[in-house]
Amino acid sequence: MPDVQVSHASRASALNRSAAFVPFNTGSLAAPQSSSSAPPIYALGEMARPDSVLVIGAGPAGLATAAAARDRGLAVQVVEAAGSVATSWRSHYDRLHLHTTRRLSGLPGRPIPAAAGTWVSRDDFIAYLEECARGIPIRFQTRVERIDREDGAWRARTATEQFEATNVVVATGYNHTAQVPDWPGRDGFAGDLIHSSQYRNAAAFAGRDVLVAGSGNSGAEIAADLVEGGAGRVWISIRTPPNIVRRNLGPLANQHLGIAVHRLPVGFVDRLSLLVQRLTIGDLSAHGLRSPAKGAYSRILEDGQIPLIDAGFLAHLRAGRIRVVPAVDRFNRAEVLCGDQRLQPAAVIAATGYRAGLEHLVGHLNLLAPTGRPVAHAPDAHRDAPNLYFIGYTNPIVGNLHEVARVARRLAVVLSAKGKDALSKVEADARRGDNSFDG
Ligand SMILES: Cc1cc2nc3c(=O)[nH]c(=O)nc-3n(C[C@H](O)[C@H](O)[C@H](O)COP(=O)(O)OP(=O)(O)OC[C@H]3O[C@@H](n4cnc5c(N)ncnc54)[C@H](O)[C@@H]3O)c2cc1C
Numbered sequence: 001m002p003d004v005q006v007s008h009a010s011r012a013s014a015l016n017r018s019a020a021f022v023p024f025n026t027g028s029l030a031a032p033q034s035s036s037s038a039p040p041i042y043a044l045g046e047m048a049r050p051d052s053v054l055v056i057g058a059g060p061a062g063l064a065t066a067a068a069a070r071d072r073g074l075a076v077q078v079v080e081a082a083g084s085v086a087t088s089w090r091s092h093y094d095r096l097h098l099h100t101t102r103r104l105s106g107l108p109g110r111p112i113p114a115a116a117g118t119w120v121s122r123d124d125f126i127a128y129l130e131e132c133a134r135g136i137p138i139r140f141q142t143r144v145e146r147i148d149r150e151d152g153a154w155r156a157r158t159a160t161e162q163f164e165a166t167n168v169v170v171a172t173g174y175n176h177t178a179q180v181p182d183w184p185g186r187d188g189f190a191g192d193l194i195h196s197s198q199y200r201n202a203a204a205f206a207g208r209d210v211l212v213a214g215s216g217n218s219g220a221e222i223a224a225d226l227v228e229g230g231a232g233r234v235w236i237s238i239r240t241p242p243n244i245v246r247r248n249l250g251p252l253a254n255q256h257l258g259i260a261v262h263r264l265p266v267g268f269v270d271r272l273s274l275l276v277q278r279l280t281i282g283d284l285s286a287h288g289l290r291s292p293a294k295g296a297y298s299r300i301l302e303d304g305q306i307p308l309i310d311a312g313f314l315a316h317l318r319a320g321r322i323r324v325v326p327a328v329d330r331f332n333r334a335e336v337l338c339g340d341q342r343l344q345p346a347a348v349i350a351a352t353g354y355r356a357g358l359e360h361l362v363g364h365l366n367l368l369a370p371t372g373r374p375v376a377h378a379p380d381a382h383r384d385a386p387n388l389y390f391i392g393y394t395n396p397i398v399g400n401l402h403e404v405a406r407v408a409r410r411l412a413v414v415l416s417a418k419g420k421d422a423l424s425k426v427e428a429d430a431r432r433g434d435n436s437f438d439g
Pocket residue numbers: 056057058059060061062079080081082085086087088089092096097098099100105142143144145171172173174175176218391392393399400401402
């Protein structure tokens with residue numbers, strides 16, 4: 001950790017309500033503590049307001065947090081690694097539509113326009129997020145590399161600068177770092193191997209045999225896209241049979257069912273999900289897919305695996321256009337060995353998930369579970385890290401976007417109450433002539 005030039009004067013004007021993001025000129029306010037070249041420190045507003053909120057990440061979770069906090073009058077600054085909002089959505093595959101409904105996927109108090117339809121397209125969702133971001137101060141091309149607590153405030157450090165804020169909300173995404181298993185022989189594979197996050201459309205795969213590894217929503221939808229886009233043979237390799245649901249149950253979107261049952265006993269919801277799958281999807285064993293052993297709710301809670309929401313996959317599976325093979329065991333030059341099958345695909349698309357990738361940011365603060373996800377989720381903070389919040393690191397049955405909006409609202413209430421307390425303390429101190437902040 002490099003030396004940090006700290007000035008107590010950074011809090012001298014805590015009553016200042018300006019939310020401008022200005023350099024905090026430590027040089028003129030405090031004597032350097034050492035001769036080493038510490039990055040400059042920036043504060044939210046002219047000084048670090050006691051209710052200031054630094055949000056890291058301008059995806060849906062960060063924007064939801066910023067929007068809800070600003071609605072409550074808090075000083076908010078977002079920092080974003082990329083050059084625009086909604087970066088993850090810009091790189092998702094072309095045919096993607098939300099599998100959660102328009103009405104249940106919007107940011108707090110900002111409904112997605114009805115013109116986007118029930119199942120919002122990727123591009124319409126990006127346009128909507130851009131609209132939501134208007135008026136929110138966002139500093140782009142600013143990748144936070146590490147967060148530390150110093151002198152009762154949080155410091156977020158980039159390669160060249162540091163930012164100080166009373167509250168920090170980490171919203172860097174559940175699907176942050178693409179994961180490809182270290183399959184034996186992988187590096188010597190003669191064909192193309194990409195992660196699902198690199199897939200855009202089937203154009204590059206026309207006429208070529210492709211193996212999709214993994215049966216989550218991305219894997220299933222990419223397999224369907226490959227078939228429709230003119231790929232050669234399409235296989236999907238599956239280790240554990242997925243829980244599968246239709247997007248709609250009659251007139252009701254499946255997501256409504258998730259919301260209706262999320263407080264019911266897990267065992268009951270599991271049994272219900274298996275029954276609903278039997279009745280609405282039926283037996284797929286003739287197509288290589290056994291019925292799942294676990295219910296959908298346990299699968300979400302224990303394995304972080306949301307059900308496969310059918311958006312065209314089943315029709316191709318039943319018609320034999322997508323063939324199920326066992327999980328990938330290893331690669332052998334041009335071959336991929338999946339159980340008893342030896343395939344020779346021209347390309348493998350690893351739809352094998354992501355990691356939250358929070359280790360570098362906060363690993364040293366001991367706030368992460370062995371899964372790499374935070375132990376405490378907003379609106380709660382870990383007791384060893386007051387005022388540091390994590391949002392969006394769950395994959396709930398109610399839908400990630402729906403949950404993020406709900407949590408952002410609750411977090412804004414918590415931050416606003418704390419901010420009022422802190423501001424009144426500063427005001428009281430100022431009235432008493434207690435100038436302790438001036439060092
Ligand atoms: C293919 C796919 C489809 C999905 N469809 C749905 C759906 O239909 N409904 C649903 O509810 N959920 C869906 N999800 C889940 C989805 O990831 C979330 O709903 C949503 O994008 C999460 O938003 P987020 O802000 O938490 O993360 P992200 O969208 O990943 O945003 C994180 C932001 O943080 C920035 N960032 C990362 N690290 C740093 C750093 N160190 N410093 C500064 N900035 C940083 C990133 O550049 C990014 O802009 C889908 C996920 C995938 C992969």
